[in-house]
Amino acid sequence: MSPPRILIVDDDADMVSLVREELGHHGFEVLPARSGTEGLQVLRDQPVDVVVTDLRMQDNDGMEILRATSDIQPEAKVIMITAFGSIASAIGAMRAGAFDYLSKPFEIEELALAVQKAMEDTRLRRENVLLRGEVERRYQFGNLIGASRVMGVVFDLIRRVAGSDINVLITGESGTGKELVAKAIHYNSERRRARFVPINCAGIPETLLESELFGYVRGAFTGATTSRKGLIEEAHGGTLFLDEIAEMPMLLQAKLLRVLEDKEVRPLGSNRGAVIDFRVIAASNRDPRAQVTAGAFREDLFFRLNVASFHLPPLRKRGEDLRLLVRHFIGKHATAQGRPVTGISREALALLEAYPWPGNVRELENAIERAVAFAESETIQPNDLPGFLHEGRGNIVDVGVARAMTLKDLQEQYIARILEETGGDRDKAARILGVHPRTLRRRDQRMERARQSGGTQTPFPGDPTVTARPGDGQSVPSPTSSNP
Ligand SMILES: Nc1ncnc2c1ncn2[C@@H]1O[C@H](COP(=O)(O)OP(=O)(O)OP(=O)(O)O)[C@@H](O)[C@H]1O
Numbered sequence: 001m002s003p004p005r006i007l008i009v010d011d012d013a014d015m016v017s018l019v020r021e022e023l024g025h026h027g028f029e030v031l032p033a034r035s036g037t038e039g040l041q042v043l044r045d046q047p048v049d050v051v052v053t054d055l056r057m058q059d060n061d062g063m064e065i066l067r068a069t070s071d072i073q074p075e076a077k078v079i080m081i082t083a084f085g086s087i088a089s090a091i092g093a094m095r096a097g098a099f100d101y102l103s104k105p106f107e108i109e110e111l112a113l114a115v116q117k118a119m120e121d122t123r124l125r126r127e128n129v130l131l132r133g134e135v136e137r138r139y140q141f142g143n144l145i146g147a148s149r150v151m152g153v154v155f156d157l158i159r160r161v162a163g164s165d166i167n168v169l170i171t172g173e174s175g176t177g178k179e180l181v182a183k184a185i186h187y188n189s190e191r192r193r194a195r196f197v198p199i200n201c202a203g204i205p206e207t208l209l210e211s212e213l214f215g216y217v218r219g220a221f222t223g224a225t226t227s228r229k230g231l232i233e234e235a236h237g238g239t240l241f242l243d244e245i246a247e248m249p250m251l252l253q254a255k256l257l258r259v260l261e262d263k264e265v266r267p268l269g270s271n272r273g274a275v276i277d278f279r280v281i282a283a284s285n286r287d288p289r290a291q292v293t294a295g296a297f298r299e300d301l302f303f304r305l306n307v308a309s310f311h312l313p314p315l316r317k318r319g320e321d322l323r324l325l326v327r328h329f330i331g332k333h334a335t336a337q338g339r340p341v342t343g344i345s346r347e348a349l350a351l352l353e354a355y356p357w358p359g360n361v362r363e364l365e366n367a368i369e370r371a372v373a374f375a376e377s378e379t380i381q382p383n384d385l386p387g388f389l390h391e392g393r394g395n396i397v398d399v400g401v402a403r404a405m406t407l408k409d410l411q412e413q414y415i416a417r418i419l420e421e422t423g424g425d426r427d428k429a430a431r432i433l434g435v436h437p438r439t440l441r442r443r444d445q446r447m448e449r450a451r452q453s454g455g456t457q458t459p460f461p462g463d464p465t466v467t468a469r470p471g472d473g474q475s476v477p478s479p480t481s482s483n484p
Protein backbone atom coordinates (compact mmCIF):
# COMPACT_ATOMS: atom_id res chain seq x y z
CA MET A 1 0.00 0.00 0.00
CA SER A 2 1.31 3.44 -0.85
CA PRO A 3 1.90 5.80 2.06
CA PRO A 4 -0.84 8.32 2.90
CA ARG A 5 -0.38 11.46 0.88
CA ILE A 6 -0.51 14.84 2.57
CA LEU A 7 -0.68 18.21 0.84
CA ILE A 8 0.73 21.11 2.87
CA VAL A 9 -0.23 24.60 1.72
CA ASP A 10 1.44 27.58 3.35
CA ASP A 11 3.15 30.66 1.99
CA ASP A 12 5.67 30.43 4.81
CA ALA A 13 8.44 28.37 3.19
CA ASP A 14 10.04 27.41 6.55
CA MET A 15 6.75 26.02 7.76
CA VAL A 16 6.37 23.95 4.62
CA SER A 17 9.86 22.43 4.95
CA LEU A 18 9.39 21.72 8.63
CA VAL A 19 6.06 19.96 8.09
CA ARG A 20 7.46 18.10 5.13
CA GLU A 21 10.40 16.77 7.08
CA GLU A 22 8.51 15.88 10.25
CA LEU A 23 5.54 14.23 8.58
CA GLY A 24 8.02 12.43 6.35
CA HIS A 25 9.47 10.82 9.49
CA HIS A 26 6.00 9.56 10.31
CA GLY A 27 5.88 7.72 7.02
CA PHE A 28 3.69 10.17 5.12
CA GLU A 29 4.36 11.31 1.59
CA VAL A 30 4.22 15.10 1.67
CA LEU A 31 3.43 17.33 -1.31
CA PRO A 32 4.52 20.92 -0.66
CA ALA A 33 2.70 24.01 -1.98
CA ARG A 34 4.06 27.43 -1.16
CA SER A 35 0.99 29.39 -2.17
CA GLY A 36 -2.74 28.95 -2.45
CA THR A 37 -2.53 28.87 -6.22
CA GLU A 38 0.09 26.14 -6.11
CA GLY A 39 -2.08 24.24 -3.63
CA LEU A 40 -5.06 24.40 -6.00
CA GLN A 41 -2.88 23.15 -8.81
CA VAL A 42 -1.80 20.09 -6.80
CA LEU A 43 -5.41 19.39 -5.83
CA ARG A 44 -6.39 19.33 -9.48
CA ASP A 45 -3.45 17.14 -10.46
CA GLN A 46 -2.97 14.52 -7.79
CA PRO A 47 -5.10 12.57 -5.38
CA VAL A 48 -4.32 13.34 -1.74
CA ASP A 49 -5.63 11.97 1.56
CA VAL A 50 -5.23 14.97 3.81
CA VAL A 51 -4.81 18.67 3.10
CA VAL A 52 -3.08 20.81 5.71
CA THR A 53 -3.54 24.47 4.89
CA ASP A 54 -2.83 27.80 6.47
CA LEU A 55 -5.93 29.96 6.70
CA ARG A 56 -4.27 33.28 5.93
CA MET A 57 -2.23 33.42 2.75
CA GLN A 58 -1.35 36.08 0.23
CA ASP A 59 -3.39 34.73 -2.67
CA ASN A 60 -6.14 32.13 -2.29
CA ASP A 61 -6.85 31.73 1.39
CA GLY A 62 -7.37 28.50 3.30
CA MET A 63 -11.14 28.70 2.94
CA GLU A 64 -10.74 28.65 -0.83
CA ILE A 65 -8.51 25.57 -0.53
CA LEU A 66 -11.17 23.99 1.67
CA ARG A 67 -13.92 24.68 -0.87
CA ALA A 68 -11.81 23.45 -3.78
CA THR A 69 -10.98 20.26 -1.89
CA SER A 70 -14.63 19.45 -1.31
CA ASP A 71 -15.32 20.11 -5.01
CA ILE A 72 -12.39 18.28 -6.52
CA GLN A 73 -11.49 15.64 -3.96
CA PRO A 74 -14.47 15.34 -1.65
CA GLU A 75 -12.93 12.38 0.18
CA ALA A 76 -9.82 14.26 1.31
CA LYS A 77 -9.76 15.68 4.85
CA VAL A 78 -8.77 19.27 5.49
CA ILE A 79 -6.87 20.44 8.56
CA MET A 80 -6.83 24.22 8.92
CA ILE A 81 -4.06 26.15 10.58
CA THR A 82 -5.46 29.31 12.14
CA ALA A 83 -3.92 32.30 13.85
CA PHE A 84 -3.53 32.13 17.60
CA GLY A 85 -6.74 32.97 19.45
CA SER A 86 -8.91 33.30 16.38
CA ILE A 87 -11.71 31.04 17.55
CA ALA A 88 -14.14 32.63 15.10
CA SER A 89 -12.13 31.60 12.06
CA ALA A 90 -11.60 28.10 13.50
CA ILE A 91 -15.35 27.71 13.94
CA GLY A 92 -15.91 29.08 10.44
CA ALA A 93 -13.52 26.50 9.03
CA MET A 94 -15.17 23.62 10.89
CA ARG A 95 -18.62 24.78 9.75
CA ALA A 96 -17.39 24.85 6.19
CA GLY A 97 -16.36 21.22 6.51
CA ALA A 98 -12.78 21.21 7.79
CA PHE A 99 -11.94 17.99 9.63
CA ASP A 100 -9.85 19.69 12.33
CA TYR A 101 -7.91 22.85 13.07
CA LEU A 102 -4.71 23.76 14.87
CA SER A 103 -4.00 27.25 16.12
CA LYS A 104 -0.54 28.72 15.88
CA PRO A 105 1.88 28.06 17.41
CA PHE A 106 1.50 24.30 17.65
CA GLU A 107 3.80 21.36 18.25
CA ILE A 108 4.55 19.40 15.12
CA GLU A 109 3.49 16.30 17.07
CA GLU A 110 0.00 17.76 17.36
CA LEU A 111 -0.14 18.06 13.62
CA ALA A 112 1.07 14.48 13.14
CA LEU A 113 -1.66 13.34 15.51
CA ALA A 114 -4.35 15.31 13.71
CA VAL A 115 -3.25 13.83 10.39
CA GLN A 116 -3.34 10.32 11.85
CA LYS A 117 -6.84 10.95 13.17
CA ALA A 118 -7.94 12.11 9.75
CA MET A 119 -6.47 8.99 8.14
CA GLU A 120 -8.20 6.78 10.68
CA ASP A 121 -11.51 8.48 9.93
CA THR A 122 -10.99 7.95 6.21
CA ARG A 123 -10.12 4.29 6.78
CA LEU A 124 -13.28 3.70 8.84
CA ARG A 125 -15.36 5.45 6.27
CA ARG A 126 -13.89 3.41 3.43
CA GLU A 127 -14.61 0.22 5.33
CA ASN A 128 -18.13 1.41 5.75
CA VAL A 129 -18.46 2.06 2.07
CA LEU A 130 -17.11 -1.41 1.33
CA LEU A 131 -19.68 -2.85 3.69
CA ARG A 132 -22.42 -1.01 1.92
CA GLY A 133 -21.11 -2.68 -1.18
CA GLU A 134 -20.08 -1.66 -4.63
CA VAL A 135 -23.67 -0.90 -5.50
CA GLU A 136 -23.61 2.56 -4.06
CA ARG A 137 -20.56 3.63 -5.95
CA ARG A 138 -22.11 2.70 -9.23
CA TYR A 139 -24.72 5.32 -8.46
CA GLN A 140 -22.27 8.08 -7.86
CA PHE A 141 -20.44 10.43 -10.19
CA GLY A 142 -18.20 12.93 -8.43
CA ASN A 143 -20.50 14.52 -5.89
CA LEU A 144 -23.60 13.55 -7.82
CA ILE A 145 -25.77 10.75 -6.55
CA GLY A 146 -28.54 9.10 -8.48
CA ALA A 147 -30.07 5.69 -9.05
CA SER A 148 -32.83 6.68 -11.45
CA ARG A 149 -32.46 5.83 -15.08
CA VAL A 150 -32.47 9.46 -15.97
CA MET A 151 -29.45 10.14 -13.73
CA GLY A 152 -27.68 7.20 -15.34
CA VAL A 153 -28.14 8.92 -18.67
CA VAL A 154 -26.88 12.17 -17.13
CA PHE A 155 -23.73 10.40 -15.86
CA ASP A 156 -23.08 8.96 -19.30
CA LEU A 157 -23.53 12.28 -21.00
CA ILE A 158 -21.25 14.03 -18.48
CA ARG A 159 -18.52 11.55 -19.39
CA ARG A 160 -18.97 12.14 -23.08
CA VAL A 161 -19.31 15.90 -22.92
CA ALA A 162 -16.30 16.14 -20.59
CA GLY A 163 -14.19 14.60 -23.31
CA SER A 164 -15.08 17.38 -25.72
CA ASP A 165 -15.05 21.14 -25.63
CA ILE A 166 -18.59 21.87 -26.74
CA ASN A 167 -20.85 24.35 -24.99
CA VAL A 168 -23.42 22.92 -22.63
CA LEU A 169 -26.80 24.15 -21.45
CA ILE A 170 -28.24 22.66 -18.26
CA THR A 171 -31.86 23.19 -17.34
CA GLY A 172 -33.90 22.13 -14.35
CA GLU A 173 -35.74 23.56 -11.38
CA SER A 174 -33.89 25.19 -8.53
CA GLY A 175 -31.89 22.75 -6.42
CA THR A 176 -31.86 19.88 -8.93
CA GLY A 177 -28.06 19.81 -9.15
CA LYS A 178 -27.27 21.95 -12.19
CA GLU A 179 -24.13 23.41 -10.71
CA LEU A 180 -23.03 19.98 -9.54
CA VAL A 181 -23.35 18.67 -13.11
CA ALA A 182 -21.39 21.65 -14.42
CA LYS A 183 -18.58 20.97 -11.94
CA ALA A 184 -18.57 17.28 -12.77
CA ILE A 185 -18.07 18.15 -16.44
CA HIS A 186 -15.27 20.60 -15.65
CA TYR A 187 -13.38 18.35 -13.25
CA ASN A 188 -13.56 15.44 -15.67
CA SER A 189 -12.39 17.48 -18.63
CA GLU A 190 -8.97 18.44 -19.92
CA ARG A 191 -9.63 21.83 -18.39
CA ARG A 192 -9.65 20.61 -14.79
CA ARG A 193 -6.24 22.11 -14.10
CA ALA A 194 -7.58 25.60 -14.72
CA ARG A 195 -10.44 27.27 -12.93
CA PHE A 196 -14.17 26.66 -12.80
CA VAL A 197 -15.52 30.20 -12.61
CA PRO A 198 -19.19 30.59 -11.72
CA ILE A 199 -21.21 33.75 -12.21
CA ASN A 200 -24.87 34.25 -11.47
CA CYS A 201 -26.48 36.40 -14.16
CA ALA A 202 -29.63 37.04 -12.14
CA GLY A 203 -30.08 39.90 -9.77
CA ILE A 204 -26.94 41.82 -10.76
CA PRO A 205 -27.47 45.23 -12.40
CA GLU A 206 -26.58 45.16 -16.07
CA THR A 207 -23.55 47.45 -15.88
CA LEU A 208 -22.08 45.54 -12.96
CA LEU A 209 -22.59 42.20 -14.67
CA GLU A 210 -20.87 43.56 -17.75
CA SER A 211 -17.81 44.76 -15.85
CA GLU A 212 -17.70 41.50 -13.88
CA LEU A 213 -17.68 39.47 -17.08
CA PHE A 214 -15.40 41.55 -19.27
CA GLY A 215 -13.31 43.42 -16.71
CA TYR A 216 -12.34 47.07 -17.04
CA VAL A 217 -9.35 49.35 -17.24
CA ARG A 218 -8.60 52.21 -14.95
CA GLY A 219 -10.78 55.23 -15.67
CA ALA A 220 -13.32 53.23 -17.72
CA PHE A 221 -16.09 54.71 -15.58
CA THR A 222 -16.41 56.80 -12.45
CA GLY A 223 -15.08 54.76 -9.59
CA ALA A 224 -12.82 52.58 -11.72
CA THR A 225 -9.65 53.63 -9.90
CA THR A 226 -7.80 50.46 -10.86
CA SER A 227 -8.04 47.94 -13.68
CA ARG A 228 -9.70 44.64 -13.07
CA LYS A 229 -9.66 41.33 -14.85
CA GLY A 230 -13.04 40.05 -15.94
CA LEU A 231 -14.37 36.63 -15.01
CA ILE A 232 -14.07 35.38 -18.58
CA GLU A 233 -10.36 36.08 -18.42
CA GLU A 234 -10.18 34.39 -15.01
CA ALA A 235 -11.59 31.31 -16.70
CA HIS A 236 -8.74 31.23 -19.23
CA GLY A 237 -7.92 27.59 -19.89
CA GLY A 238 -10.91 26.56 -17.79
CA THR A 239 -14.68 26.73 -17.65
CA LEU A 240 -17.03 29.67 -17.27
CA PHE A 241 -20.30 28.72 -15.59
CA LEU A 242 -23.08 31.15 -16.51
CA ASP A 243 -25.82 30.51 -13.99
CA GLU A 244 -29.37 31.78 -14.61
CA ILE A 245 -28.43 32.62 -18.17
CA ALA A 246 -32.02 33.39 -19.16
CA GLU A 247 -31.96 36.36 -16.79
CA MET A 248 -29.10 38.05 -18.61
CA PRO A 249 -30.13 41.44 -20.06
CA MET A 250 -30.62 41.39 -23.85
CA LEU A 251 -27.89 43.89 -24.61
CA LEU A 252 -25.36 41.86 -22.69
CA GLN A 253 -26.52 38.70 -24.43
CA ALA A 254 -25.47 40.28 -27.71
CA LYS A 255 -22.05 41.12 -26.31
CA LEU A 256 -21.62 37.65 -24.87
CA LEU A 257 -22.54 36.09 -28.18
CA ARG A 258 -19.86 38.11 -29.92
CA VAL A 259 -17.28 36.96 -27.38
CA LEU A 260 -18.34 33.34 -27.85
CA GLU A 261 -17.91 33.71 -31.57
CA ASP A 262 -14.53 35.48 -31.53
CA LYS A 263 -13.22 34.21 -28.19
CA GLU A 264 -11.86 37.72 -27.84
CA VAL A 265 -12.57 39.78 -24.75
CA ARG A 266 -12.19 43.52 -24.54
CA PRO A 267 -12.30 45.02 -21.03
CA LEU A 268 -14.52 48.10 -20.59
CA GLY A 269 -12.68 51.26 -21.50
CA SER A 270 -9.97 49.44 -23.41
CA ASN A 271 -9.54 49.31 -27.15
CA ARG A 272 -7.49 46.16 -27.11
CA GLY A 273 -8.90 42.72 -26.76
CA ALA A 274 -7.28 39.48 -25.66
CA VAL A 275 -8.02 36.03 -27.00
CA ILE A 276 -9.27 33.85 -24.18
CA ASP A 277 -9.56 30.08 -24.24
CA PHE A 278 -12.60 29.09 -22.23
CA ARG A 279 -15.50 26.72 -22.29
CA VAL A 280 -19.02 27.78 -21.42
CA ILE A 281 -21.51 25.83 -19.41
CA ALA A 282 -24.77 27.70 -18.89
CA ALA A 283 -27.67 26.89 -16.62
CA SER A 284 -31.22 28.05 -16.23
CA ASN A 285 -34.09 27.10 -13.98
CA ARG A 286 -36.54 28.46 -16.50
CA ASP A 287 -37.22 26.95 -19.89
CA PRO A 288 -34.90 28.89 -22.22
CA ARG A 289 -36.98 27.94 -25.25
CA ALA A 290 -39.98 29.63 -23.68
CA GLN A 291 -37.79 32.63 -22.95
CA VAL A 292 -36.77 32.70 -26.61
CA THR A 293 -40.41 32.62 -27.67
CA ALA A 294 -41.22 35.38 -25.19
CA GLY A 295 -38.47 37.49 -26.73
CA ALA A 296 -36.42 37.62 -23.54
CA PHE A 297 -33.60 35.38 -24.72
CA ARG A 298 -31.72 35.67 -28.00
CA GLU A 299 -32.28 32.69 -30.21
CA ASP A 300 -28.78 32.84 -31.71
CA LEU A 301 -27.24 32.78 -28.23
CA PHE A 302 -29.52 29.93 -27.25
CA PHE A 303 -28.29 27.87 -30.22
CA ARG A 304 -24.68 28.73 -29.46
CA LEU A 305 -25.02 27.50 -25.88
CA ASN A 306 -27.38 24.61 -26.45
CA VAL A 307 -24.92 22.42 -28.35
CA ALA A 308 -25.37 19.69 -25.79
CA SER A 309 -28.19 20.00 -23.30
CA PHE A 310 -29.02 18.38 -20.01
CA HIS A 311 -32.35 18.51 -18.34
CA LEU A 312 -32.47 17.54 -14.68
CA PRO A 313 -36.00 16.47 -13.75
CA PRO A 314 -37.39 17.60 -10.40
CA LEU A 315 -36.75 15.34 -7.43
CA ARG A 316 -40.45 14.43 -7.11
CA LYS A 317 -40.13 12.64 -10.45
CA ARG A 318 -37.15 10.60 -9.27
CA GLY A 319 -38.33 8.23 -6.57
CA GLU A 320 -35.23 6.01 -6.54
CA ASP A 321 -32.97 9.01 -6.24
CA LEU A 322 -34.86 10.26 -3.22
CA ARG A 323 -34.21 7.12 -1.19
CA LEU A 324 -30.56 6.99 -2.19
CA LEU A 325 -30.09 10.69 -1.45
CA VAL A 326 -31.75 10.32 1.93
CA ARG A 327 -29.29 7.58 2.86
CA HIS A 328 -26.39 9.56 1.49
CA PHE A 329 -27.30 12.74 3.36
CA ILE A 330 -27.87 10.86 6.62
CA GLY A 331 -24.34 9.46 6.35
CA LYS A 332 -22.88 12.80 5.39
CA HIS A 333 -24.51 14.84 8.12
CA ALA A 334 -24.18 12.22 10.84
CA THR A 335 -20.43 12.27 10.21
CA ALA A 336 -20.28 16.06 9.98
CA GLN A 337 -22.22 16.54 13.19
CA GLY A 338 -20.61 13.58 14.95
CA ARG A 339 -24.04 12.08 15.69
CA PRO A 340 -24.74 8.32 15.77
CA VAL A 341 -27.66 8.45 13.32
CA THR A 342 -27.67 5.62 10.80
CA GLY A 343 -31.14 5.27 9.35
CA ILE A 344 -34.69 6.44 8.96
CA SER A 345 -37.98 4.88 10.01
CA ARG A 346 -40.49 3.75 7.42
CA GLU A 347 -43.03 6.35 8.56
CA ALA A 348 -40.51 9.17 8.29
CA LEU A 349 -39.45 7.99 4.85
CA ALA A 350 -43.10 7.90 3.77
CA LEU A 351 -43.45 11.56 4.78
CA LEU A 352 -40.42 12.43 2.67
CA GLU A 353 -41.78 10.50 -0.28
CA ALA A 354 -45.19 12.14 -0.08
CA TYR A 355 -43.76 15.64 -0.20
CA PRO A 356 -43.30 17.34 -3.59
CA TRP A 357 -39.93 18.99 -2.79
CA PRO A 358 -40.28 22.25 -4.71
CA GLY A 359 -36.73 23.13 -3.59
CA ASN A 360 -35.57 19.72 -4.83
CA VAL A 361 -32.34 18.12 -3.59
CA ARG A 362 -31.20 21.25 -1.77
CA GLU A 363 -34.41 21.31 0.26
CA LEU A 364 -34.18 17.59 0.95
CA GLU A 365 -30.62 17.90 2.18
CA ASN A 366 -31.58 20.73 4.55
CA ALA A 367 -34.41 18.63 5.95
CA ILE A 368 -32.11 15.67 6.55
CA GLU A 369 -29.38 17.80 8.08
CA ARG A 370 -31.91 19.13 10.56
CA ALA A 371 -33.39 15.70 11.23
CA VAL A 372 -29.94 14.29 12.01
CA ALA A 373 -29.43 17.07 14.54
CA PHE A 374 -32.83 16.44 16.14
CA ALA A 375 -32.86 12.65 16.14
CA GLU A 376 -32.95 11.10 19.57
CA SER A 377 -32.10 7.60 18.43
CA GLU A 378 -30.11 6.00 15.63
CA THR A 379 -33.18 6.16 13.45
CA ILE A 380 -34.82 9.34 12.22
CA GLN A 381 -38.49 9.47 13.26
CA PRO A 382 -41.34 11.55 11.79
CA ASN A 383 -41.05 14.00 14.68
CA ASP A 384 -37.45 14.79 13.77
CA LEU A 385 -38.55 16.08 10.37
CA PRO A 386 -39.35 19.75 9.72
CA GLY A 387 -42.87 21.03 10.37
CA PHE A 388 -43.83 21.62 6.75
CA LEU A 389 -43.73 17.90 6.07
CA HIS A 390 -46.39 17.45 8.73
CA GLU A 391 -48.35 20.56 7.77
CA GLY A 392 -48.80 18.92 4.43
CA ARG A 393 -50.85 16.40 6.35
CA GLY A 394 -53.10 19.18 7.61
CA ASN A 395 -54.21 21.17 4.63
CA ILE A 396 -53.07 20.04 1.24
CA VAL A 397 -54.42 23.13 -0.55
CA ASP A 398 -52.50 25.54 1.69
CA VAL A 399 -49.31 23.63 1.09
CA GLY A 400 -50.02 23.67 -2.63
CA VAL A 401 -50.44 27.44 -2.56
CA ALA A 402 -47.41 28.03 -0.35
CA ARG A 403 -45.23 25.84 -2.54
CA ALA A 404 -46.68 27.09 -5.83
CA MET A 405 -47.48 23.53 -6.89
CA THR A 406 -48.92 22.85 -10.31
CA LEU A 407 -52.49 21.66 -10.57
CA LYS A 408 -51.21 18.31 -11.73
CA ASP A 409 -48.92 17.85 -8.72
CA LEU A 410 -51.62 18.99 -6.35
CA GLN A 411 -54.02 16.51 -7.91
CA GLU A 412 -51.46 13.75 -7.52
CA GLN A 413 -50.89 14.65 -3.87
CA TYR A 414 -54.63 14.63 -3.26
CA ILE A 415 -55.09 11.22 -4.86
CA ALA A 416 -52.17 9.86 -2.82
CA ARG A 417 -53.71 11.19 0.39
CA ILE A 418 -57.13 9.74 -0.32
CA LEU A 419 -55.55 6.39 -1.14
CA GLU A 420 -53.73 6.56 2.16
CA GLU A 421 -56.96 7.38 4.02
CA THR A 422 -58.74 4.43 2.43
CA GLY A 423 -55.84 2.12 3.15
CA GLY A 424 -55.22 1.65 -0.58
CA ASP A 425 -58.79 0.61 -1.38
CA ARG A 426 -59.05 1.71 -5.04
CA ASP A 427 -62.83 1.38 -5.28
CA LYS A 428 -63.51 3.36 -2.15
CA ALA A 429 -60.96 6.00 -3.16
CA ALA A 430 -62.53 6.27 -6.61
CA ARG A 431 -65.96 6.90 -5.00
CA ILE A 432 -64.56 9.70 -2.83
CA LEU A 433 -62.66 11.24 -5.75
CA GLY A 434 -65.64 10.93 -8.05
CA VAL A 435 -63.75 9.04 -10.74
CA HIS A 436 -64.03 5.58 -12.27
CA PRO A 437 -61.80 2.97 -10.56
CA ARG A 438 -60.23 2.42 -13.96
CA THR A 439 -58.88 5.96 -13.81
CA LEU A 440 -57.00 5.08 -10.64
CA ARG A 441 -55.66 1.87 -12.10
CA ARG A 442 -54.37 3.76 -15.12
CA ARG A 443 -52.74 6.22 -12.73
CA ASP A 444 -51.08 3.31 -10.90
CA GLN A 445 -49.70 2.00 -14.16
CA ARG A 446 -48.48 5.44 -15.13
CA MET A 447 -46.75 5.87 -11.78
CA GLU A 448 -45.15 2.48 -12.10
CA ARG A 449 -43.82 3.31 -15.55
CA ALA A 450 -42.57 6.68 -14.34
CA ARG A 451 -40.85 4.98 -11.42
CA GLN A 452 -39.16 2.53 -13.73
CA SER A 453 -37.99 5.16 -16.17
CA GLY A 454 -36.94 7.61 -13.53
CA GLY A 455 -39.72 9.95 -14.59
CA THR A 456 -39.40 12.03 -17.68
CA GLN A 457 -42.31 14.40 -17.38
CA THR A 458 -40.89 17.84 -17.02
CA PRO A 459 -42.06 21.42 -16.82
CA PHE A 460 -40.12 21.85 -20.04
CA PRO A 461 -42.65 20.63 -22.58
CA GLY A 462 -41.18 19.28 -25.75
CA ASP A 463 -37.72 19.21 -24.27
CA PRO A 464 -36.48 15.64 -24.06
CA THR A 465 -34.62 14.88 -20.90
CA VAL A 466 -31.18 14.74 -22.36
CA THR A 467 -30.38 15.75 -25.87
CA ALA A 468 -27.58 16.80 -28.11
CA ARG A 469 -28.05 18.68 -31.33
CA PRO A 470 -27.52 16.47 -34.34
CA GLY A 471 -24.41 17.21 -36.29
CA ASP A 472 -22.32 18.24 -33.33
CA GLY A 473 -20.56 14.94 -33.03
CA GLN A 474 -22.68 13.86 -30.07
CA SER A 475 -25.06 11.05 -30.67
CA VAL A 476 -28.40 11.52 -29.04
CA PRO A 477 -28.62 9.31 -25.98
CA SER A 478 -31.99 7.81 -25.40
CA PRO A 479 -33.25 8.23 -21.86
CA THR A 480 -34.35 4.63 -21.84
CA SER A 481 -31.34 2.86 -23.27
CA SER A 482 -28.88 3.21 -20.47
CA ASN A 483 -28.72 2.48 -16.79
CA PRO A 484 -26.06 3.26 -14.17
N1 LIG B 1 -27.73 14.30 -7.49
C1 LIG B 1 -27.27 14.90 -6.39
N2 LIG B 1 -26.49 14.23 -5.53
C2 LIG B 1 -26.01 14.82 -4.42
N3 LIG B 1 -26.25 16.08 -4.07
C3 LIG B 1 -27.03 16.81 -4.88
C4 LIG B 1 -27.57 16.26 -6.09
N4 LIG B 1 -28.28 17.22 -6.70
C5 LIG B 1 -28.20 18.31 -5.93
N5 LIG B 1 -27.45 18.08 -4.83
C6 LIG B 1 -27.15 19.03 -3.75
O1 LIG B 1 -28.24 19.94 -3.70
C7 LIG B 1 -27.78 21.28 -3.60
C8 LIG B 1 -28.21 22.07 -4.81
O2 LIG B 1 -27.49 21.66 -5.96
P1 LIG B 1 -27.02 22.71 -7.08
O3 LIG B 1 -26.50 23.94 -6.44
O4 LIG B 1 -26.17 22.01 -8.05
O5 LIG B 1 -28.46 23.00 -7.71
P2 LIG B 1 -28.89 24.03 -8.85
O6 LIG B 1 -29.69 23.25 -9.80
O7 LIG B 1 -27.70 24.75 -9.35
O8 LIG B 1 -29.85 25.01 -8.05
P3 LIG B 1 -30.19 26.57 -8.31
O9 LIG B 1 -30.97 26.63 -9.59
O10 LIG B 1 -31.05 26.93 -7.13
O11 LIG B 1 -28.90 27.30 -8.35
C9 LIG B 1 -26.27 21.21 -3.43
O12 LIG B 1 -25.97 21.22 -2.07
C10 LIG B 1 -25.91 19.88 -4.04
O13 LIG B 1 -24.77 19.37 -3.43
Ligand SMILES: [Mg+2]
Residues within 6 Å of the ligand: 178, 179, 243
Ligand atom coordinates in the same frame (compact mmCIF):
# COMPACT_ATOMS: atom_id res chain seq x y z
MG1 LIG C 1 -27.15 26.78 -9.06
